[in-house]
Amino acid sequence: MDLLLFGPPGAGKGTQAKLLIEELGIPQLSTGDMMRAERASGSDLGKRFAEYMTQGLLVPDELVLELMEKVLSSDAAAKGAIFDGFPRTAPQAEALDAILAKLGRKIDRVVAIEVDLNVIIDRVTGRRVCKSCGQTYHLRYDPPPSDGVCTACGGEIYQRADDTEEKVRTRDSEYQAKTSAVLEHYDAKGVVVRIDGVGELPEVTDRIRAAIASK
Numbered sequence: 384m385d386l387l388l389f390g391p392p393g394a395g396k397g398t399q400a401k402l403l404i405e406e407l408g409i410p411q412l413s414t415g416d417m418m419r420a421e422r423a424s425g426s427d428l429g430k431r432f433a434e435y436m437t438q439g440l441l442v443p444d445e446l447v448l449e450l451m452e453k454v455l456s457s458d459a460a461a462k463g464a465i466f467d468g469f470p471r472t473a474p475q476a477e478a479l480d481a482i483l484a485k486l487g488r489k490i491d492r493v494v495a496i497e498v499d500l501n502v503i504i505d506r507v508t509g510r511r512v513c514k515s516c517g518q519t520y521h522l523r524y525d526p527p528p529s530d531g532v533c534t535a536c537g538g539e540i541y542q543r544a545d546d547t548e549e550k551v552r553t554r555d556s557e558y559q560a561k562t563s564a565v566l567e568h569y570d571a572k573g574v575v576v577r578i579d580g581v582g583e584l585p586e587v588t589d590r591i592r593a594a595i596a597s598k
């Protein structure tokens with residue numbers, strides 16, 4: 384099972400991906416993590432990554448794809464993978480399809496979690512976070528104590544600078560721009576299932592499960 388999971392910032396994609404990794408027994412392939420691991424391994428490919436990464440340059444697609452092929456051919460990803468942060472463009476999607484085809488695989492399902500922008504704005508602008516332990520609260524749904532002290536660890540609760548409506552709108556536009564080409568690519572193959580990301584976590588997980596099981 385090779386899967387792509389899409390979700391706008393604030394849609395809980397990370398949490399859902401973690402649940403799926405456990406349930407399906409397949410790894411999540413984050414290109415950033417993969418490149419760092421390869422670099423740390425000291426392999427020739429890793430050294431080539433280092434040349435770009437130490438200069439803060441974007442690693443070229445060919446190198447990322449070489450690594451992707453290596454990892455997808457490994458035992459760890461033999462049963463499939465959930466891709467994270469890749470592909471981002473139609474050419475990357477085509478290249479990934481070609482690698483998977485060599486292994487007799489394909490992207491089986493693209494699950495796009497959709498959340499109304501106003502719902503995300505409500506979630507994010509109401510969010511308060513503990514500076515010490517990261518515990519999150521919401522002004523209305525899970526209010527922090529009135530003294531602003533974290534119930535879990537006694538740390539200071541604050542609002543992150545990124546948790547504003549303006550930042551949410553900017554991130555959403557970036558997300559739409561970044562994902563539209565890849566969604567179009569897989570829409571043409573009929574493997575995209577869009578699900579409603581509004582609701583309790585287990586409900587959304589159930590919708591994702593149904594989307595994966597659907598043909």
Ligand SMILES: [Zn+2]
Nearest residue numbers: 513516533536
């Ligand atoms: Zn805390």
